[in-house]
Amino acid sequence: MSRKSIIIGVIIILIFVFASLGFIFHDEIKNYIEEESWIYVTPYIDKNVDVANAYVNGKELMTVNDNYLFVYNKNLETVKTENINSSDIISKSNGSYSVIASKDKNFIKAFKSGKEIWSKELPFAIKEITINKNGFVSVVFLQNGYKSGLKLYNSNGDEILNIYLASTYAVDVEISEDNKKIFVSEVDFNGINTKSNLKTIDVASNDWVVSELGDDEIATDVEISNNNVYLLSNKAIYKFDNQGEKSLVYSFEGKNVIYASIENNKYPFVVESDENVLKTFKDLDYYLSIPEEPMLIDSMDSNIAMCFKNEIWVVNDNCRILKKIKINSGLESIMFFNNGKTLALIHSDKIELVNI
Numbered sequence: 001m002s003r004k005s006i007i008i009g010v011i012i013i014l015i016f017v018f019a020s021l022g023f024i025f026h027d028e029i030k031n032y033i034e035e036e037s038w039i040y041v042t043p044y045i046d047k048n049v050d051v052a053n054a055y056v057n058g059k060e061l062m063t064v065n066d067n068y069l070f071v072y073n074k075n076l077e078t079v080k081t082e083n084i085n086s087s088d089i090i091s092k093s094n095g096s097y098s099v100i101a102s103k104d105k106n107f108i109k110a111f112k113s114g115k116e117i118w119s120k121e122l123p124f125a126i127k128e129i130t131i132n133k134n135g136f137v138s139v140v141f142l143q144n145g146y147k148s149g150l151k152l153y154n155s156n157g158d159e160i161l162n163i164y165l166a167s168t169y170a171v172d173v174e175i176s177e178d179n180k181k182i183f184v185s186e187v188d189f190n191g192i193n194t195k196s197n198l199k200t201i202d203v204a205s206n207d208w209v210v211s212e213l214g215d216d217e218i219a220t221d222v223e224i225s226n227n228n229v230y231l232l233s234n235k236a237i238y239k240f241d242n243q244g245e246k247s248l249v250y251s252f253e254g255k256n257v258i259y260a261s262i263e264n265n266k267y268p269f270v271v272e273s274d275e276n277v278l279k280t281f282k283d284l285d286y287y288l289s290i291p292e293e294p295m296l297i298d299s300m301d302s303n304i305a306m307c308f309k310n311e312i313w314v315v316n317d318n319c320r321i322l323k324k325i326k327i328n329s330g331l332e333s334i335m336f337f338n339n340g341k342t343l344a345l346i347h348s349d350k351i352e353l354v355n356i
Helices: 003-024 026-034
Strands: 045-048 054-057 061-065 068-072 078-083 089-094 097-102 107-112 115-121 125-131 137-142 148-153 159-165 169-175 181-188 195-202 208-212 219-225 228-233 236-240 246-251 257-261 269-272 277-281 285-289 296-300 303-307 311-316 321-326 331-337 342-347 350-355
Touching: 054 089, 054 097, 054 331, 054 342, 061 097, 078 115, 089 125, 097 125, 107 125, 107 137, 125 169, 137 169, 148 169, 148 181, 169 219, 181 219, 195 219, 195 228, 246 277, 257 296, 277 303, 296 331, 303 331, 311 342
Parallel strands: none
Antiparallel strands: 045 350, 054 061, 061 068, 068 078, 089 097, 097 107, 107 115, 125 137, 137 148, 148 159, 169 181, 181 195, 195 208, 219 228, 228 236, 236 246, 257 269, 269 277, 277 285, 296 303, 303 311, 311 321, 331 342, 342 350
16 A cells, blocks of 8 residues: 555544544533633632732832832732832833833832832932833923922933923923833823923933924823824824824714723724724724723733623724633722733732633
8 A cells, every 4th residue: 555545544544533522522612612611711829918909010019118119020929128118119110121110219229020229318309100122211390499390310220311391281201212202191280281292302402392282181191102103182192203293093972981001012903882892903993892881901012801790801903802710709900011921910918810
Protein backbone atom coordinates (compact mmCIF):
# COMPACT_ATOMS: atom_id res chain seq x y z
CA MET A 1 0.00 0.00 0.00
CA SER A 2 1.39 3.39 -0.96
CA ARG A 3 2.12 6.13 1.57
CA LYS A 4 -0.50 8.34 -0.05
CA SER A 5 -3.18 5.68 0.41
CA ILE A 6 -2.26 5.27 4.07
CA ILE A 7 -2.56 9.04 4.70
CA ILE A 8 -5.95 9.20 2.96
CA GLY A 9 -7.14 6.23 5.04
CA VAL A 10 -6.06 7.86 8.29
CA ILE A 11 -7.86 11.10 7.37
CA ILE A 12 -11.07 9.21 6.59
CA ILE A 13 -10.88 7.35 9.92
CA LEU A 14 -10.35 10.65 11.81
CA ILE A 15 -13.35 12.20 10.06
CA PHE A 16 -15.55 9.31 11.18
CA VAL A 17 -14.16 9.51 14.74
CA PHE A 18 -14.83 13.25 15.08
CA ALA A 19 -18.24 12.91 13.48
CA SER A 20 -19.12 10.18 15.99
CA LEU A 21 -17.87 12.28 18.92
CA GLY A 22 -19.91 15.24 17.68
CA PHE A 23 -23.01 13.05 17.57
CA ILE A 24 -22.38 11.55 21.02
CA PHE A 25 -21.58 14.89 22.72
CA HIS A 26 -23.98 16.99 20.66
CA ASP A 27 -25.93 18.33 23.66
CA GLU A 28 -22.80 19.09 25.66
CA ILE A 29 -21.22 20.98 22.75
CA LYS A 30 -24.46 22.87 22.07
CA ASN A 31 -24.77 23.93 25.74
CA TYR A 32 -21.08 24.87 25.89
CA ILE A 33 -21.51 27.26 22.97
CA GLU A 34 -24.91 28.68 23.88
CA GLU A 35 -24.03 29.25 27.55
CA GLU A 36 -20.69 30.84 26.59
CA SER A 37 -18.82 28.55 28.98
CA TRP A 38 -15.65 29.20 26.99
CA ILE A 39 -15.68 32.92 27.81
CA TYR A 40 -16.26 32.77 31.58
CA VAL A 41 -13.22 32.92 33.86
CA THR A 42 -12.73 32.81 37.62
CA PRO A 43 -10.24 34.64 39.85
CA TYR A 44 -6.86 32.98 40.31
CA ILE A 45 -6.19 34.87 43.55
CA ASP A 46 -8.58 35.55 46.44
CA LYS A 47 -6.93 37.28 49.39
CA ASN A 48 -8.20 39.12 52.45
CA VAL A 49 -7.03 42.73 52.26
CA ASP A 50 -8.30 45.73 54.24
CA VAL A 51 -10.24 48.24 52.15
CA ALA A 52 -8.01 51.15 51.12
CA ASN A 53 -8.50 54.92 50.89
CA ALA A 54 -6.97 54.99 47.40
CA TYR A 55 -5.83 52.57 44.69
CA VAL A 56 -3.13 53.14 42.07
CA ASN A 57 -3.22 51.03 38.92
CA GLY A 58 0.28 51.02 37.47
CA LYS A 59 2.46 48.10 36.53
CA GLU A 60 1.90 46.95 40.10
CA LEU A 61 -1.22 47.42 42.21
CA MET A 62 -0.70 50.01 44.94
CA THR A 63 -3.06 50.92 47.78
CA VAL A 64 -3.06 53.63 50.41
CA ASN A 65 -4.62 52.74 53.75
CA ASP A 66 -4.32 54.47 57.14
CA ASN A 67 -1.35 56.57 55.96
CA TYR A 68 0.51 53.51 54.65
CA LEU A 69 1.39 52.76 51.04
CA PHE A 70 1.27 49.08 50.02
CA VAL A 71 2.64 47.74 46.73
CA TYR A 72 1.41 44.33 45.50
CA ASN A 73 2.59 42.18 42.61
CA LYS A 74 0.27 40.22 40.32
CA ASN A 75 0.08 37.43 42.94
CA LEU A 76 -1.05 39.94 45.59
CA GLU A 77 2.22 39.51 47.45
CA THR A 78 3.28 42.64 49.32
CA VAL A 79 6.54 43.88 47.82
CA LYS A 80 6.68 47.25 49.63
CA THR A 81 5.15 48.93 52.67
CA GLU A 82 5.84 52.55 53.58
CA ASN A 83 4.37 55.07 56.02
CA ILE A 84 3.63 58.11 53.85
CA ASN A 85 1.63 59.95 56.56
CA SER A 86 -1.18 60.81 54.13
CA SER A 87 -4.42 59.30 52.87
CA ASP A 88 -5.54 62.15 50.60
CA ILE A 89 -3.80 60.79 47.50
CA ILE A 90 -4.18 61.39 43.76
CA SER A 91 -2.35 59.24 41.23
CA LYS A 92 -1.60 58.53 37.58
CA SER A 93 0.13 55.67 35.79
CA ASN A 94 1.59 55.08 32.34
CA GLY A 95 3.26 51.81 31.35
CA SER A 96 5.88 50.93 33.96
CA TYR A 97 5.69 54.34 35.65
CA SER A 98 3.33 55.62 38.32
CA VAL A 99 3.17 58.78 40.39
CA ILE A 100 1.25 59.67 43.53
CA ALA A 101 0.78 63.06 45.14
CA SER A 102 -0.51 64.01 48.55
CA LYS A 103 -3.04 66.86 48.55
CA ASP A 104 -2.78 67.38 52.31
CA LYS A 105 1.01 66.95 52.76
CA ASN A 106 2.06 68.33 49.33
CA PHE A 107 4.56 65.71 48.25
CA ILE A 108 5.18 63.70 45.07
CA LYS A 109 6.51 60.15 44.75
CA ALA A 110 7.40 58.62 41.39
CA PHE A 111 7.70 54.86 40.84
CA LYS A 112 8.94 52.49 38.18
CA SER A 113 7.55 48.94 38.34
CA GLY A 114 6.52 49.58 41.95
CA LYS A 115 9.95 50.85 43.08
CA GLU A 116 10.28 54.47 44.17
CA ILE A 117 12.69 56.40 41.92
CA TRP A 118 12.35 59.89 43.44
CA SER A 119 10.24 61.96 45.79
CA LYS A 120 9.82 65.66 46.41
CA GLU A 121 8.03 67.97 48.86
CA LEU A 122 6.45 71.10 47.37
CA PRO A 123 5.62 74.42 49.12
CA PHE A 124 2.18 74.79 47.52
CA ALA A 125 -1.12 72.97 47.06
CA ILE A 126 -1.14 70.22 44.42
CA LYS A 127 -4.19 70.18 42.14
CA GLU A 128 -3.46 67.53 39.47
CA ILE A 129 -0.61 65.28 38.43
CA THR A 130 0.36 63.16 35.43
CA ILE A 131 3.21 61.01 34.13
CA ASN A 132 4.18 59.87 30.64
CA LYS A 133 5.65 56.56 29.50
CA ASN A 134 9.19 57.94 29.95
CA GLY A 135 8.66 58.85 33.60
CA PHE A 136 8.32 62.63 33.09
CA VAL A 137 5.96 64.13 35.70
CA SER A 138 3.87 67.28 35.44
CA VAL A 139 2.16 68.91 38.41
CA VAL A 140 -0.65 71.46 38.40
CA PHE A 141 -0.48 73.57 41.56
CA LEU A 142 -2.19 76.51 43.23
CA GLN A 143 -0.26 79.54 44.50
CA ASN A 144 -1.30 82.96 45.78
CA GLY A 145 -1.58 85.56 43.03
CA TYR A 146 -2.21 83.05 40.25
CA LYS A 147 -5.12 80.88 39.15
CA SER A 148 -2.76 77.92 38.79
CA GLY A 149 0.76 76.91 37.87
CA LEU A 150 2.55 74.09 36.13
CA LYS A 151 5.82 72.29 36.80
CA LEU A 152 7.55 69.58 34.75
CA TYR A 153 10.09 67.11 36.13
CA ASN A 154 12.20 64.60 34.22
CA SER A 155 12.53 60.93 35.17
CA ASN A 156 15.27 61.81 37.70
CA GLY A 157 13.05 64.35 39.47
CA ASP A 158 14.88 67.40 38.07
CA GLU A 159 12.65 70.42 37.42
CA ILE A 160 12.83 71.47 33.77
CA LEU A 161 9.81 73.77 33.41
CA ASN A 162 7.85 76.18 35.64
CA ILE A 163 4.90 78.20 34.30
CA TYR A 164 2.29 80.40 36.04
CA LEU A 165 -1.21 80.88 34.64
CA ALA A 166 -2.63 84.19 35.79
CA SER A 167 -6.12 84.12 34.28
CA THR A 168 -7.05 80.48 33.66
CA TYR A 169 -7.42 77.32 35.69
CA ALA A 170 -5.44 74.29 34.52
CA VAL A 171 -7.87 71.40 34.78
CA ASP A 172 -5.72 68.58 33.42
CA VAL A 173 -2.33 68.14 31.77
CA GLU A 174 -0.52 65.59 29.59
CA ILE A 175 3.09 65.24 28.46
CA SER A 176 3.93 64.20 24.90
CA GLU A 177 5.63 60.85 24.33
CA ASP A 178 8.83 62.61 23.18
CA ASN A 179 8.83 64.88 26.28
CA LYS A 180 8.86 68.00 24.05
CA LYS A 181 5.31 69.31 24.55
CA ILE A 182 2.80 69.72 27.35
CA PHE A 183 -0.93 69.82 26.65
CA VAL A 184 -3.09 71.66 29.18
CA SER A 185 -6.88 71.77 29.28
CA GLU A 186 -7.82 75.16 30.73
CA VAL A 187 -10.99 76.89 31.89
CA ASP A 188 -11.48 80.66 32.04
CA PHE A 189 -14.38 81.82 34.25
CA ASN A 190 -13.73 85.52 33.62
CA GLY A 191 -16.37 87.32 31.58
CA ILE A 192 -19.98 86.49 30.86
CA ASN A 193 -19.40 83.11 29.22
CA THR A 194 -17.16 80.35 30.50
CA LYS A 195 -14.42 79.58 27.99
CA SER A 196 -12.13 76.56 27.68
CA ASN A 197 -9.14 75.79 25.53
CA LEU A 198 -6.33 73.38 24.88
CA LYS A 199 -2.93 75.00 25.41
CA THR A 200 0.04 73.33 23.72
CA ILE A 201 3.31 74.36 25.41
CA ASP A 202 6.74 73.86 23.85
CA VAL A 203 9.06 72.69 26.65
CA ALA A 204 12.26 74.07 25.09
CA SER A 205 11.00 77.59 24.32
CA ASN A 206 8.05 77.97 26.76
CA ASP A 207 5.99 79.25 23.82
CA TRP A 208 2.43 78.04 23.45
CA VAL A 209 -0.46 77.75 21.02
CA VAL A 210 -4.12 77.92 22.12
CA SER A 211 -7.04 76.04 20.54
CA GLU A 212 -10.38 77.36 21.84
CA LEU A 213 -13.60 75.48 22.44
CA GLY A 214 -17.13 76.92 22.19
CA ASP A 215 -18.84 79.24 24.64
CA ASP A 216 -19.98 77.69 27.92
CA GLU A 217 -18.02 74.53 27.13
CA ILE A 218 -15.96 73.22 30.03
CA ALA A 219 -12.86 71.13 29.35
CA THR A 220 -12.41 68.33 31.89
CA ASP A 221 -9.70 65.97 30.68
CA VAL A 222 -6.87 65.72 28.15
CA GLU A 223 -5.06 62.52 27.13
CA ILE A 224 -2.45 61.41 24.58
CA SER A 225 -2.80 58.17 22.63
CA ASN A 226 -1.47 56.92 19.28
CA ASN A 227 0.11 60.30 18.47
CA ASN A 228 -3.23 62.03 18.93
CA VAL A 229 -4.36 64.38 21.65
CA TYR A 230 -7.90 63.78 22.92
CA LEU A 231 -9.87 66.34 24.90
CA LEU A 232 -13.06 65.67 26.84
CA SER A 233 -15.51 68.47 27.63
CA ASN A 234 -19.01 68.59 29.05
CA LYS A 235 -20.34 68.67 25.47
CA ALA A 236 -18.07 66.52 23.30
CA ILE A 237 -14.90 64.53 22.70
CA TYR A 238 -12.32 66.11 20.36
CA LYS A 239 -9.14 64.92 18.67
CA PHE A 240 -6.16 67.14 17.85
CA ASP A 241 -3.50 66.07 15.33
CA ASN A 242 0.22 66.98 15.34
CA GLN A 243 -0.55 70.35 13.72
CA GLY A 244 -3.11 71.23 16.39
CA GLU A 245 -6.09 70.81 14.07
CA LYS A 246 -9.26 69.95 15.98
CA SER A 247 -11.84 67.40 14.83
CA LEU A 248 -15.03 66.21 16.51
CA VAL A 249 -14.97 62.59 17.67
CA TYR A 250 -18.34 62.49 19.43
CA SER A 251 -20.99 65.00 20.47
CA PHE A 252 -23.13 64.50 23.58
CA GLU A 253 -25.96 66.59 22.14
CA GLY A 254 -29.24 64.68 22.01
CA LYS A 255 -27.73 61.60 23.67
CA ASN A 256 -28.12 60.24 27.20
CA VAL A 257 -24.46 59.57 28.00
CA ILE A 258 -23.91 58.10 31.46
CA TYR A 259 -20.17 57.55 31.09
CA ALA A 260 -17.48 58.99 28.81
CA SER A 261 -13.74 58.46 29.08
CA ILE A 262 -10.51 59.22 27.26
CA GLU A 263 -8.32 58.17 30.21
CA ASN A 264 -6.08 55.08 30.43
CA ASN A 265 -7.38 53.69 27.14
CA LYS A 266 -6.02 53.79 23.60
CA TYR A 267 -9.28 55.17 22.24
CA PRO A 268 -12.21 57.16 23.68
CA PHE A 269 -15.40 55.36 24.62
CA VAL A 270 -18.87 56.20 25.92
CA VAL A 271 -21.83 54.36 27.42
CA GLU A 272 -25.29 55.50 26.34
CA SER A 273 -28.25 54.53 28.51
CA ASP A 274 -31.10 55.08 26.01
CA GLU A 275 -30.23 51.90 24.12
CA ASN A 276 -27.75 50.46 26.67
CA VAL A 277 -24.81 50.49 24.31
CA LEU A 278 -21.02 50.82 24.57
CA LYS A 279 -19.35 52.80 21.79
CA THR A 280 -15.63 53.00 21.06
CA PHE A 281 -14.01 55.40 18.59
CA LYS A 282 -11.05 53.79 16.84
CA ASP A 283 -10.38 53.77 13.09
CA LEU A 284 -14.11 53.04 12.86
CA ASP A 285 -16.90 53.43 15.41
CA TYR A 286 -17.67 50.16 17.21
CA TYR A 287 -20.83 49.27 19.14
CA LEU A 288 -21.80 46.66 21.72
CA SER A 289 -25.25 46.18 23.24
CA ILE A 290 -25.07 45.69 26.99
CA PRO A 291 -27.73 44.23 29.31
CA GLU A 292 -28.08 47.24 31.62
CA GLU A 293 -26.31 50.33 32.88
CA PRO A 294 -22.89 49.39 34.33
CA MET A 295 -22.43 49.96 38.04
CA LEU A 296 -18.63 50.16 37.77
CA ILE A 297 -16.32 50.83 34.82
CA ASP A 298 -12.54 50.81 34.38
CA SER A 299 -10.19 50.75 31.40
CA MET A 300 -6.52 50.32 30.59
CA ASP A 301 -4.63 50.03 27.32
CA SER A 302 -7.11 48.30 24.97
CA ASN A 303 -9.45 46.75 27.54
CA ILE A 304 -12.65 48.02 29.13
CA ALA A 305 -14.30 46.34 32.14
CA MET A 306 -17.96 46.90 32.97
CA CYS A 307 -19.58 45.57 36.13
CA PHE A 308 -23.27 44.69 35.91
CA LYS A 309 -25.52 43.25 38.60
CA ASN A 310 -24.41 39.62 38.28
CA GLU A 311 -21.28 39.66 36.15
CA ILE A 312 -18.40 41.63 34.72
CA TRP A 313 -17.72 41.97 31.01
CA VAL A 314 -14.22 42.69 29.70
CA VAL A 315 -14.18 43.93 26.11
CA ASN A 316 -11.49 45.27 23.78
CA ASP A 317 -11.55 48.52 21.79
CA ASN A 318 -13.27 46.71 18.91
CA CYS A 319 -16.16 46.04 21.34
CA ARG A 320 -15.43 42.31 21.24
CA ILE A 321 -16.11 40.47 24.50
CA LEU A 322 -12.89 38.91 25.84
CA LYS A 323 -13.97 37.59 29.25
CA LYS A 324 -16.99 37.37 31.53
CA ILE A 325 -16.78 36.94 35.29
CA LYS A 326 -19.69 35.90 37.50
CA ILE A 327 -19.86 37.97 40.70
CA ASN A 328 -21.71 38.10 44.00
CA SER A 329 -22.71 41.18 45.96
CA GLY A 330 -20.22 43.29 47.88
CA LEU A 331 -18.01 44.41 45.01
CA GLU A 332 -16.85 48.00 45.65
CA SER A 333 -14.50 48.68 42.75
CA ILE A 334 -12.74 47.16 39.75
CA MET A 335 -9.28 48.18 38.57
CA PHE A 336 -6.89 47.10 35.84
CA PHE A 337 -3.15 46.95 36.42
CA ASN A 338 -0.17 45.10 34.90
CA ASN A 339 -0.72 46.98 31.60
CA GLY A 340 -4.35 45.86 31.44
CA LYS A 341 -3.51 42.16 31.70
CA THR A 342 -4.86 41.78 35.23
CA LEU A 343 -8.19 42.94 36.66
CA ALA A 344 -8.58 43.46 40.41
CA LEU A 345 -12.03 42.88 41.92
CA ILE A 346 -12.01 44.97 45.08
CA HIS A 347 -14.39 44.02 47.88
CA SER A 348 -14.73 45.56 51.35
CA ASP A 349 -12.57 42.84 52.90
CA LYS A 350 -10.67 41.16 50.05
CA ILE A 351 -9.24 41.50 46.55
CA GLU A 352 -9.64 38.96 43.75
CA LEU A 353 -7.44 38.91 40.65
CA VAL A 354 -8.43 37.75 37.17
CA ASN A 355 -6.14 37.17 34.19
CA ILE A 356 -7.36 38.90 31.04
